[in-house]
Amino acid sequence: MYSKLQYISQGETIEKQLYNIHQALDAGCNWVQMRFKNQTQKDAFTLAEAVKPLCEKYTANFIVNDDLHLTKEIDADGIHLGLTDTKIDEARAFLGTAKVIGGTANTFEDIENHVKNGCDYIGLGPFRFTNTKEKLSPILGLSGYFDILQKLKKDKLEIPVYAIGGITLRDVNPLMETGIHGIAISGIITESDEKEKLIQQLNEKLYANIIV
Ligand SMILES: Cc1ncc(COP(=O)(O)OP(=O)(O)O)c(N)n1
Ligand SMILES: Cc1nc(C(=O)O)sc1CCOP(=O)(O)O
Numbered sequence: 001m002y003s004k005l006q007y008i009s010q011g012e013t014i015e016k017q018l019y020n021i022h023q024a025l026d027a028g029c030n031w032v033q034m035r036f037k038n039q040t041q042k043d044a045f046t047l048a049e050a051v052k053p054l055c056e057k058y059t060a061n062f063i064v065n066d067d068l069h070l071t072k073e074i075d076a077d078g079i080h081l082g083l084t085d086t087k088i089d090e091a092r093a094f095l096g097t098a099k100v101i102g103g104t105a106n107t108f109e110d111i112e113n114h115v116k117n118g119c120d121y122i123g124l125g126p127f128r129f130t131n132t133k134e135k136l137s138p139i140l141g142l143s144g145y146f147d148i149l150q151k152l153k154k155d156k157l158e159i160p161v162y163a164i165g166g167i168t169l170r171d172v173n174p175l176m177e178t179g180i181h182g183i184a185i186s187g188i189i190t191e192s193d194e195k196e197k198l199i200q201q202l203n204e205k206l207y208a209n210i211i212v
């Protein structure tokens with residue numbers, strides 16, 4: 001089963017991305033989504049080429065945001081695709097069954113479609129407003145997660161759902177109570193001066209009800 005915390009990378013340059021990813025790994029993240037928007041193919045490839053061995057060193061999962069060809073070329077563990085990116089079924093046909101494919105959702109219907117098309121996990125958001133992403137879908141809030149997760153349960157649709165968008169430490173308990181599997185976070189991890197402590201606190205809450 002997938003880890004309950006996914007770090008989504010930030011940084012305007014290859015160097016800043018690499019620094020942020022390295023810091024997150026060092027602080028205990030074991031799942032990284034490389035999100036390097038509006039870059040040349042060459043720069044995205046250069047970054048991915050450096051991130052891959054780094055993630056291997058930390059035995060962390062490495063997925064790529066948006067870019068199907070880069071995912072295959074670099075042999076990343078998988079990809080995250082949004083509602084206007086490559087369709088999940090096309091990505092599955094291109095990447096095969098061994099790769100993880102995550103899909104963005106904002107509604108129950110989005111999740112139903114993703115499940116039908118062979119998606120592995122869902123990034124459901126936004127929870128609240130965030131500056132990290134432009135053109136956000138309608139904000140869900142806690143009640144939005146609660147309603148959608150109830151429908152999934154009623155229809156016996158089983159897929160790990162990750163909450164995303166403006167999530168802070170104090171949101172984790174109420175979000176987990178809605179039935180989500182985990183969370184995807186960018187800003188608060190990138191900006192934290194105490195990353196190890198933050199990640200430990202996040203994981204304590206995320207794994208609070210798991211008996212090992
Ligand atoms: C885990 C996770 N969930 C949602 C998103 C958003 O994807 P998308 O809508 O394609 O937006 P961009 O990230 O590509 O700007 C995500 N990246 N990760
Ligand atoms: C990449 C992304 N996708 C979202 C969605 O709602 O689909 S919100 C988001 C940004 C997540 O970063 P932060 O933790 O800094 O808010």
Ligand SMILES: [Mg+2]
Pocket residue numbers: 065066080081082085
């Ligand atoms: Mg996208």
